[in-house]
Amino acid sequence: MSRLPASLKRNMTLLDVHCHVGVDPLLYLTKSFPYCNDLRHSREECIRVGISHSVIFPWVTSVYYHLPSLRKGKVKLERKIGDAPFHFENEQMLEQLYEIFPSYKDMFIPFPILDTLRETRQQVRVLDRMLRKHPFYGLKVHPRATQAHVLTLRREGRVFLDFAKANNFPILIHATPASYDPLSQVADILQLARENPKVRFCAAHFCGFHQKLFEEADRMDNVWVDSGAMSIGCDLVVQKSNVYISGKEKVPSDYRKPAKVFAELSRRFPDTFMWGTDNPAHTWVSAAAGPRLELWGSMEREKALLDEVRGRLRKKVAFENALAFIEG
Numbered sequence: 001m002s003r004l005p006a007s008l009k010r011n012m013t014l015l016d017v018h019c020h021v022g023v024d025p026l027l028y029l030t031k032s033f034p035y036c037n038d039l040r041h042s043r044e045e046c047i048r049v050g051i052s053h054s055v056i057f058p059w060v061t062s063v064y065y066h067l068p069s070l071r072k073g074k075v076k077l078e079r080k081i082g083d084a085p086f087h088f089e090n091e092q093m094l095e096q097l098y099e100i101f102p103s104y105k106d107m108f109i110p111f112p113i114l115d116t117l118r119e120t121r122q123q124v125r126v127l128d129r130m131l132r133k134h135p136f137y138g139l140k141v142h143p144r145a146t147q148a149h150v151l152t153l154r155r156e157g158r159v160f161l162d163f164a165k166a167n168n169f170p171i172l173i174h175a176t177p178a179s180y181d182p183l184s185q186v187a188d189i190l191q192l193a194r195e196n197p198k199v200r201f202c203a204a205h206f207c208g209f210h211q212k213l214f215e216e217a218d219r220m221d222n223v224w225v226d227s228g229a230m231s232i233g234c235d236l237v238v239q240k241s242n243v244y245i246s247g248k249e250k251v252p253s254d255y256r257k258p259a260k261v262f263a264e265l266s267r268r269f270p271d272t273f274m275w276g277t278d279n280p281a282h283t284w285v286s287a288a289a290g291p292r293l294e295l296w297g298s299m300e301r302e303k304a305l306l307d308e309v310r311g312r313l314r315k316k317v318a319f320e321n322a323l324a325f326i327e328g
């Protein structure tokens, strides 16, 4: 049974399955770039490059956190703004969409974001309350930013799996196979998906190009993989960075030509792969402690990933697979 209203699927030609809106306190406080996006700007960008629809979620840290600690890269609760982690950000996104830009409700598909470790029951109560007021269609998790291991979804975050099942919501999770981020491992997400066959998961960011893990994801009926920020992902492989897989475990392709890599992933994983930009995080200039990264992308670059995929396959990666992920 279809879950998205018909009006939200009308004239769908290209669905960006991974977009952030709002302000990220961590990125702002560490003077990183980008750190914000708003709905009008996002919609204008979509029109400019030819995107008909977008899945949107807030950025990845919350003003419910203690901001002086966040500025130093540490997540602690302050509890002064909102009733739970991400209460403010999720409500802000939904109110902007449905009350300030109601004409956008046929183009944007909102997913609230979760902290899977802290005050999880309270978050579900808040989400239940929000859902009575404004529709949303899925959930988003960023383990590294929230400093909450993805496997907290087995314990403190179990209530979110129940919430997802009860509402038929998919869960899109930031993911990597690389060792620098032990909290967001693709292998752990696949394990969760095996344990919860009735919940649909997206492991974001192209499995970091890891061939075996992508093949494993592809074999599972309840797992999808998105292409969020794949252009700078290819740049990182060319630079032999350890942010993604640049060694021999990666899917073989010419990483100097991101559209070729995208076409190769689409050909290998035609039912699993979904196009998404990570807008505006297709660009990443990190000024936080640790290795400084400076990677420049654009919506045009992300759109150009599709250049070598045509016909039936293009439809699948452009929106059909994403609709299967969202609606089940």
Ligand SMILES: [Zn+2]
Pocket (backbone or CB within 6 Å): 018, 020, 228, 278, 281
């Ligand atoms: Zn993202």
